[in-house]
Amino acid sequence: MTELAREPTRPARPDPAVADIRRAVRAALAGLPPAPRTAPLLVACSGGADSLALAVAAQAEFPGRVHAAVVDHGLQDGSAPRSAEVAALLAGRGIAATVHPVTVEGPGGLEAAARRARYAVLAAARPHPDSPVLLGHTLDDQAETVLLGLGRGSGPRSIAGMRSWDAPWLRPLLGVRRAVTRAVCRACALPVWDDPHNADPRFTRVRLRREVLPLLEDVLAGGVAEALARTAAQLREDGDALDGWAEEILAAARDGDGLRVAPLAAAPAAVRRRALRGWLLATGVNGLTDGHLRSADDLVGRWRGQGGVALPGGLDLVRQRGRLVLRRTGEPPAG
Numbered sequence: 001m002t003e004l005a006r007e008p009t010r011p012a013r014p015d016p017a018v019a020d021i022r023r024a025v026r027a028a029l030a031g032l033p034p035a036p037r038t039a040p041l042l043v044a045c046s047g048g049a050d051s052l053a054l055a056v057a058a059q060a061e062f063p064g065r066v067h068a069a070v071v072d073h074g075l076q077d078g079s080a081p082r083s084a085e086v087a088a089l090l091a092g093r094g095i096a097a098t099v100h101p102v103t104v105e106g107p108g109g110l111e112a113a114a115r116r117a118r119y120a121v122l123a124a125a126r127p128h129p130d131s132p133v134l135l136g137h138t139l140d141d142q143a144e145t146v147l148l149g150l151g152r153g154s155g156p157r158s159i160a161g162m163r164s165w166d167a168p169w170l171r172p173l174l175g176v177r178r179a180v181t182r183a184v185c186r187a188c189a190l191p192v193w194d195d196p197h198n199a200d201p202r203f204t205r206v207r208l209r210r211e212v213l214p215l216l217e218d219v220l221a222g223g224v225a226e227a228l229a230r231t232a233a234q235l236r237e238d239g240d241a242l243d244g245w246a247e248e249i250l251a252a253a254r255d256g257d258g259l260r261v262a263p264l265a266a267a268p269a270a271v272r273r274r275a276l277r278g279w280l281l282a283t284g285v286n287g288l289t290d291g292h293l294r295s296a297d298d299l300v301g302r303w304r305g306q307g308g309v310a311l312p313g314g315l316d317l318v319r320q321r322g323r324l325v326l327r328r329t330g331e332p333p334a335g
Contacts, residue, residue, distance in 0.1 A: 017183035020176060021057040025134075028164060028172035029062070032132060036167070039130035043068045044122050045097070047086035047193035050136035053184035054173060058134060059095050068097040069125045069133075071118045073104050075197070082193060089191070100125055111203060123168060132170040137162055140178040143225035144208050146232050155290060160239055161232030174229070246274035258325035264300045273297050276324075280311070283326060287312035299324060 029037055043058055045051040045068045059066045068090045072083040083099045090097035102117040104110065122133050142161045149158030164171050173181065185192050201207055216224045249271060252263040259279060264272050273293045280288060280296070288311070295309040299319045308318035314329045 015187035017180045018187050020180055021053050021184050022061050024176050025057045025061050025172045028170055035130040036132045040127040041066050041134055042126050042131050043134045045070055049181045049185045049192045050138055052190045053181040054134055054136045055090055055095055056188055059093055066095050067127050068095050069122055070099045071121055072099055072101045073114050133168050135169055135171050136173055137171045138173045138176050138178045139229050140225055142174050142232055143228040144205055146228045147208050156235050156239055160235035242274055245271050250275040250279055255323060258323040261300055261322050269297055269301050285311050285313055
């Protein structure tokens with residue numbers, strides 16, 4: 001066969017998994033407000049499949065704009081050299097990468113302490129004040145989050161799961177399965193590091209991932225992770241609508257350092273509690289529980305002349321002359 005008779009070489013088709021990830025990243029950035037949409041990007045990369053696939057896809061879509069932060073939690077032997085290897089791998093792909101050692105300490109257990117340390121250093125590592133921080137949470141992570149919230153009775157905010165955009169955090173892969181990110185790493189010849197903590201049954205999320213979700217998929221004939229993610233999306237939409245209503249009620253009720261009871265009383269209890277929650281958080285009251293909010297709501301919806309409600313931080317919420325006000329525990333009523 002002559003040279004001219006040979007069939008021309010066809011370009012290799014792009015891997016569908018790679019195309020899916022790139023499409024997800026592109027869509028996520030397109031949905032941002034103008035300032036973060038055009039700012040340099042920071043990808044949080046642990047060396048696992050999800051964050052590696054995200055970093056490579058972001059670099060392919062937005063070459064020259066991508067930075068990466070590799071957080072070294074120092075929780076395992078060899079974490080420092082492994083973090084350096086991940087940074088070098090990313091640099092070899094044209095991504096400016098730096099390693100950020102952190103100290104994991106504080107209340108709430110190992111997972112919570114590591115999360116606080118990680119998010120704090122990622123927020124500080126942004127190359128520009130408007131830079132979004134891209135996180136590699138997938139649809140599978142979303143399903144696990146919804147189950148955790150459901151099991152803990154944490155209310156609709158928790159069951160609504162993670163938001164795609166919660167400034168500065170951007171999660172482009174919430175509609176992508178974990179299997180797709182692994183396929184991307186295989187297609188791109190990326191060496192994946194699997195954190196041993198992700199297989200440690202001491203952690204509730206690990207048991208959900210390895211035991212509970214597979215059992216639910218088996219019993220309910222599949223599609224459970226996607227169904228949980230859809231439920232979370234629906235709850236977020238409902239929650240946003242209720243939050244908007246609560247803000248209107250709160251604006252009508254504001255009266256100096258307190259709230260007028262009458263506008264609150266006209267609203268349904270669910271909206272009222274959202275308004276009270278927003279007001280209390282804005283005044284610096286943290287650690288609110290459902291019990292706190294229901295007791296606070298009783299000062300409006302079930303008023304019988306009862307005393308104040310004890311809140312975290314040594315504060316009491318009291319009703320005086322048709323208003324709700326905060327005062328220090330033990331402080332006498334005004335006037």
